[in-house]
Amino acid sequence: MSQTAAKPRLTTSAMIASLAEAGQRTAPAPFGHALVKLAAERSDIVGLTADLAKYTDLHVFAQAHPDRFYQMGMAEQLLMSAAAGLAREGFLPFATTYAVFASRRAYDFICMAIAEENLPVKIVCGLPGLTTGYGPSHQATEDVAIFRGLPNMTIVDPCDAVDIAGAVPEIAAHPGPVYMRLLRGNVPMVLDEYDYSFKLGRAALLRDGADVLIVSSGFMTMRALDAAKALEADGIGAAVLHSPTIKPLDEAAILREAGRGGRLVVVAENHSVVGGLGEAVASLLMRHRVSPVFKQVGLPDAFLLAGALPTLHDRYGISTAAMTTSIKRWLGE
Template structure:
């Protein structure tokens, strides 16, 4: 079966046109972190996928009962005949995505990060990664982006996924990068795991003229005292912390690392080798098995010996509660990041 031969089938979604310039609304329940006081963009992943699908009939979307909560409902509304609602069955969704990929489609499969990394791992590795199929697994609620407790907090997803051969791993910072990364991974051979901020997502990187490059880290600001090496949500936090620390006379650089695998070791080594700076990794993930340990191993193998610290979530099951409180408690708020850096200098 060819992509253009995709048969029509019944769906609760019906195609509808959207006036020029208008964006489909997202669930009122959903608000991304750090949105207050910032410009935001609604559902950047869903809208980017719709735009890609206009010229690519191979693009299809699947979800495990979470279309509204991964912004895939935007795609479902635009292309109901290319959307598959698989129910609460992540393993089935992954297996179906693998089958569609074998038939020439490029499936985007969405769920929460905990469900992809914990429940569906074996199916991803055996049905998708081993055969190097072009399935894109896009997952909401990465790290500590929900207060629902360990059942929904994907604090170890990158550690789990980093050990999988053939898999590209992306941890985008904001709406600008989600849009750009979605387009990039659609053209990338092989499987991809991408973390997702959903709903009203802040526009942070727009002021930097940022352009996502798969596999490349990029310096967003320079500084002579501290080098932050960060990914995802924590790049927002390190940029804000750098501005706060500047007022106290601490000059901070920020190296944004959106591609966790393959890691841009060349840029990380080059930046860390610029003498006299404390290197601080920052990630919305456990300090075990994520960006911090990947950077530390990179520097050790290269013989780069610098002062080094990690900011991340503890190797523990985290509490449930209000996110601002939890972020302060676990050291990933802006104020906590700034205070930690000052204590290390």
């Protein structure tokens, strides 16, 4: 046994980890509660999961509507094909699992049984990107890249509890399939401080600034807003364009903001730098001959380490501090 004094210990963030900072306002299970609220109006909504109701907040729906909930067991291929079957019979299925299992294991079932037929199945997935310290088995760092290649698929990456609550009725109203990345448990609330509401397919300028434009999705928008405040203290003006719908992109909004000359453009995402929002924005700008200095804040093209989430976010450059440092460095180049 070591005789040295106990060091503060950062534990591996498990499935139940919350992204909330100490003291931050949160809302519990925003997806589950939003779905229950919508299901009161829409009798066609059913919920299915592959043994992850508790970990995708679908248990809230299951408790409120036990007769509309289907526990499909740990069988993601079945989950997706059965959701397709229910959609064929006129129901509106919300199917939940982890992002890794939907994107990697069930892809062909989503492709052929759901997307090729343009069925209105809503695939809602926990642990997107780097939101667990369990290592590559649970870290869906390439889910957006995988689903971006799928015709008919709409991809949504909400920022916080407000965004999730707003997205649920919007994706339900969309006639085709949707893949939504989910934050679950006690989810931070940030966007209610802004003049903002979720609209499918629309990006929103949350704040303006003269020196740098940050285009972001998911919880990286929270980080972008915090980074913008830190940069402001140093006299740097940072705009934040939140783009929660990754496919189809709000091309007009992105071109308008990125086309305002003289600003560094940074895309920030909780995803691999390969195939996600960053490359989607980059190709959009090139197609339209908009050529700002362009940088990406995102996860490396690598299998990531296991460990404590704050440590990993710092290591891979997606913490607020790491992102702020990167932007200052890029502005100084």
